Amino acid sequence: MTVATLAKPDYDVLNVVALKKMASVPVIARVCGRDTADADAALARLAETGLVYLADGAALPSDEAEPALAEAASRFYAGVRQDPLIASLVDRFDKVNAQFLKAMSAWQLIEVGGRKITNNHRDSAYDDKVIFRLGRLIQQLQPLLTALAEHDRRFLTYQHRFLASSRAVDGGQHDLVSSPTADSIHNIWFEFHEDLLRTLGRERTE
Template sequence: MTVTTLAKPDYDVLNVLALKKMAGAPAIAAVVDLSAEDVSARLDALAAGGFAVVAGGAALPTDSAEPALAATASEIYAPVRTDADLLGLVEQFEKTNAQLLTTMSAWQQVDVGGRKVANDHTDAEYDEKIISRLERLVGRLDGLIDALARHDPRFATYATRFGAALEGIDGGDHDLVSSPTGDSIHTVWFEFHEDLLRTLGRERAE
């Protein structure tokens, strides 16, 4: 069976849709270098091609999306996959990623006498400690994001999004730590991780 490869702008749109799992054109346009109208037209074409479905005003990727993205990524990101410096940074990322997941869980739950209970966010000192840990972990991605952006400038968007989330958190909007509905640190991190794995043609470790 031959798998269709996508034109780069279509890859960018379908990739973001696959990362977000469900999204409308404006949300996709916010992170790709295309207008909402252009994204909307491309989503319609992707839907006609069987790569997406539109339900309740938002698009979702179909089962055909992943193979097409993988096939396209292996062509356009072949140079990334042989960039030794970048791959070294990816090794470090795996460690940082494990720390991020632990830190996110520590934001959501606190240990009280060996039992994990929901963080009610009344201990400002505890929360600040977690936030500064998050800032440090996000800072460790700088080198990798820069290295990726040298291959494809779209990766620089992640630095912008992390920066905006951290700025919002500093301004008191703590939903930007882990909220799944906003552009929180967890949301941006998750999308970055998935994007990285697809770019490298790797599978997620269990």
């Protein structure tokens, strides 16, 4: 099978579509840090080459998307993969990620009488402690995001997204901790982790 060769603007757009599984033009533009006209034009090119499907104002990745992204990432991010600072920060991220997963589990489940039950979020003191933990973990992620942004400025959008969602959570919008349908802290972290693995040419281990 011939793998499509992506230009960088098209890689950025296809990467977002693959991370989100389905995304509209405004969402793609916001996450890429591009205007909607550029995102729309990139989607048209990707659809012509069979890398995305367009339906009802949204884009979905085709089976050919992942091989094309992997090939492009190996070209665009060779420098990232050889950067010793990033390698060191990624090693730390693996530990921070494990702590993040525990914190998200603590947000979703609480222990009562030795049993784990769904958190009904009536204990604001408990929830505030988990939110504080998540905030600390996001702070620990910043050096890696900054180092990645030295190679590709698009990684700065993760910092902006984390900041916006964290501020909303601090303002009482607690659905933005883990909502599967919003730009929640959980979704941003998950997308970053997938993006990082693709950038480094690695497979998910957990």
